[in-house]
Amino acid sequence: MTRSIAARAALAAAAGLGLAAALAAPAGADGDRRAYSTDYPVELFYDNQVTGGVEDYVAFVGWTAADFCAYPDNDRPVATMRVKPTRGGGDRYALTTRVHAEVYEYTGGGVFDFGEEFCASGLPEPYATGTGVLRVRGTSEYESGFTVGPEDWYIDAFDAPPPGQVDRSERNWFRGTLRTSDGTRVQVATYAEVPTFYGMPADVSIDVWGGR
Secondary structure (H helix, E strand, O other): OOHHHHHHHHHHHHHOOOOOEOOOEEOOOOOOOOOEEEEEEOOEEEEOOOOOOOOOEEEEEOOOHHHHHHOOOOOOOEEEEEEEEOOOOOEEEEEEEEEEEEEEEOOOOOHHHHHHHHOOOOOOOOOEEEEEEEEEEEEEEEOOOEEOOOOOOOEOHHHOOOOOOEEEEEEEEEEEEEEEOOOOEEEEEEEEEEOOOOOOOOEEEEEEEOOO
16 A cells, blocks of 8 residues: 555545644634635545445546645645634535546445556546536534634544544535546536544445446
């Protein structure tokens, strides 16, 4: 297993797919609850194996399989996340943006099996590539007396504070029309639901239809 795949495996074991941690910082004296924007690296991946037990596709949304293999030395695609602090020291966050996506046909396991098989030897041709709309919605809870701001809202999950300081619940989903290598259009929808930062996802799926 390469360094990049080991790092991503640690991330998935800690937090499921595509979920970020917050690094706690002292709360402001005025309890400021004004909404703000912050950078969100869009590095999401999906398969039907992790919660569905089906081995058919893997998908990379916001980045490419090559970026996945190069992590953490890849060029990180960034989108703007809107964050609204809430009473009690938490926040709600949301993102809607158009992103690139790649889908691969793969029956040898999930995303990490795909990476272990192909990152070192060379990636196969994607089944379909293109763009679509990604939506992310979530809530954060922070230890009493702590909050976060635009500069420190996001940090990679395997660098997260210990449990009890922060938790997040997130859903993210993508929908787009992609093209296969022969130009055929296919519809792709992905979904992930991660109810807690420190656990595995509750649901992850990829649906592909049309073009057959």
